Amino acid sequence: MKIAISGKGGTGKTTISTCLTQIFLKRGKRVILIDADPDSNIKTTLNIKEEIIPLIELKEIIAERTGTTPGERAIVFKMNPEVDDIPDRFFYKNGNLLVGVLGTVRGGGLGCMCPENAFLKAVLRNLILKRNEVVIIDMPAGIEHLGRGTTEGIDWLLIITEPTEKSIDTTERIEKLAKEIKIKRIGVIGNKVESEVERNFISEKLKNLNILGFIPYFQEIKKGEIEGKTPWEVVDKILDYFNEIVEKLEVKNGE
Ligand SMILES: Nc1ncnc2c1ncn2[C@@H]1O[C@H](COP(=O)(O)OP(=O)(O)O)[C@@H](O)[C@H]1O
Ligand SMILES: [Mg+2]
Numbered sequence: 001m002k003i004a005i006s007g008k009g010g011t012g013k014t015t016i017s018t019c020l021t022q023i024f025l026k027r028g029k030r031v032i033l034i035d036a037d038p039d040s041n042i043k044t045t046l047n048i049k050e051e052i053i054p055l056i057e058l059k060e061i062i063a064e065r066t067g068t069t070p071g072e073r074a075i076v077f078k079m080n081p082e083v084d085d086i087p088d089r090f091f092y093k094n095g096n097l098l099v100g101v102l103g104t105v106r107g108g109g110l111g112c113m114c115p116e117n118a119f120l121k122a123v124l125r126n127l128i129l130k131r132n133e134v135v136i137i138d139m140p141a142g143i144e145h146l147g148r149g150t151t152e153g154i155d156w157l158l159i160i161t162e163p164t165e166k167s168i169d170t171t172e173r174i175e176k177l178a179k180e181i182k183i184k185r186i187g188v189i190g191n192k193v194e195s196e197v198e199r200n201f202i203s204e205k206l207k208n209l210n211i212l213g214f215i216p217y218f219q220e221i222k223k224g225e226i227e228g229k230t231p232w233e234v235v236d237k238i239l240d241y242f243n244e245i246v247e248k249l250e251v252k253n254g255e
Contacts, residue, residue, distance in 0.1 A: 007160035054103025163198035
């Protein structure tokens with residue numbers, strides 16, 4: 001299963017990416033979790049102490065694979081560099097989990113035409129199309145990571161929304177884009193829901209979308225963050241909510 005996670009900043013994409021990862025690991029699956037949001041830090045949420053080299057910093061390797069020279073502005077470069085070995089060499093590994101960090105492309109984000117982007121996109125394409133593990137991609141609100149040749153490999157795009165107008169607007173915008181690029185299945189998760197009123201607000205505003213579940217607001221999560229604890233270490237029942245969501249993902253996946 002290949003899952004991309006998007007939504008407005010601060011809605012809980014990283015929290016939810018890591019909770020889903022934890023559920024799949026508990027079910028005995030191998031998981032590759034990708035931090036693809038420049039504004040994010042998956043290491044903190046997962047409480048990983050080791051360094052994870054952002055792929056964008058692999059200057060020599062990027063140059064070698066794209067047929068360019070480090071530090072020189074490249075006009076001609078390979079759009080499909082060889083990257084099969086990258087996850088196993090440069091991702092953080094712990095048992096059945098691999099964690100990769102893309103890093104930030106200076107200026108232009110993932111839209112710009114440069115060897116670094118060709119490399120990062122090739123890594124994503126490789127993960128989505130060639131790996132057997134569950135792949136979970138923690139993305140920014142923009143979904144330009146999912147370009148040509150990768151959308152058909154994505155089983156689900158999950159959009160995380162809070163009970164706020166702004167977050168709902170972003171959700172609708174992302175959904176529209178995702179439909180345009182023909183993502184197969186789009187689901188919404190309502191997060192930080194504190195009351196029935198807030199839950200109904202999301203349901204009502206997004207009644208044409210496929211809402212897969214709601215996660216309550218748990219004050220302990222933020223406190224846990226400061227103490228270096230993962231969300232499920234401070235609120236163990238949080239994973240129950242995700243169990244239900246994963247079951248929906250799997251049912252739909254088998255159709
Ligand atoms: N269900 C929740 N209850 C309470 N706090 C949450 C919840 N989900 C996320 N948070 C907190 O909200 C903040 C933003 O979450 P994060 O997952 O980093 O969002 P994003 O990746 O979308 O920017 C973090 O401090 C996180 O601990
Ligand atoms: Mg994040």
